[in-house]
Amino acid sequence: MDIFDFPPIAALLDGASTALAALGGVVTPGVAIVLVTIAIRTALIPLALATVRAEGHRRRLAPRIAQLRSRxxxxxxxxxxxxxxxxxxxxxSPIAGLLPGLAQAPVLTLVYALFTSPTIDGHANALLSATFLGAPLGRHLIAATSGFLATDGVAIALLVVIAIVAGLSRRAARRIAVPLDPAQQGIADLLSWTPFLTVIFAAIVPLAATVYLAVSTSWTLVERAVMRRVLWAR
Incomplete structure (x- = not known):
């Protein structure tokens, strides 16, 4: 049994589909996803503030942590x-930085289901015919192996945006990183490349989820830069 056919989940998907379709009646479905992403990220601002404050605390505690490592x-x-x-x-909190990502995981799963399920709660999924800048929101870029469409350029452009944001995010993270011992530094250097995993993920999910990731990662980059400047200047 498909987990998305489980009655409570199917009902949730049906409600989300209806809400997105209603919003899509005012703006295009693609723009609706952008607006929903912005609304979600706005709601997550308190978690983002906690993350940036935790980063500042870790930088402040770095000398004492170094002393503990030596001792x-x-x-x-x-x-x-x-x-x-x-x-x-x-x-x-040593896990504060993970909270925004964990909070978004259910949303991204919901978006994925909305644009991959042929049926939702027993009826045809009308969202699969929706488009963003002319590109089908339900199309996976990986499906282009069977032949590229002119509209696949939209997905490729979004992947480029996500890759640029990943590079800028990695550079910002390395700039504010606290000193580590050699063993931990090696692991940290390896983990610093994890933002680029988003590019791979964005290439295999429906375009709707790629739109979500492009907006969300760009929001995170700008949000963190502004919050660090404001909070760490105090």
């Missing part, structure tokens, strides 16, 4: 306990 270099378990204790004492 307990041969006691990794003790180092972990002392580090977590320091975070707790300073009321800093």
């Amino acid at each position: 307990f270099a041969r006691q990794p378990d003790r180092l972990q306990r002392e580090t977590l204790a320091l975070y707790a004492a300073e009321k800093v």
Whole structure:
């Protein structure tokens, strides 16, 4: 059984489809996705603020963390306990940076389902015929292996935008990164490339989800730059 046919999930999809179709009656479906993305990211501003504050706290605590690493270099378990204790004492969450992404995961899954399911709650999915700048919102760029369409240029352009944003995000993250020991630095350098995984993901999901990712990642880049400038200047 397809999980999207499970009654509660099917009802949720049907409600989301109806709402998006209603918004699509005022603007085009593609613009509706952009507006919904902006609304979602606006609602997530408190989580983003918590993330940027946590980044600032980690930068502030970096010298003390370095001291702990030096003191307990041969006691990794003790180092972990002392580090977590320091975070707790300073009321800093080590997972704050993950919260906005985790909060968006259900939304991205919903968008994916809305533009891949042939039927929603027992009726034909009308959203599959919707377009963005003339490109079908339900089309996967990977489907272009069977022949490119002129409208696939829209998806390619969005992928370029996402790749540029990923590069700028990586550079910004490396600029504000706190010093680490050599072993951890190697892992951090590897993880710094993870924003580019979004490009790969955007290439295999429907164009509707690619639109969402392009708007959301661009929002994150600008949002973090503004928040760091304002909050860290205090």
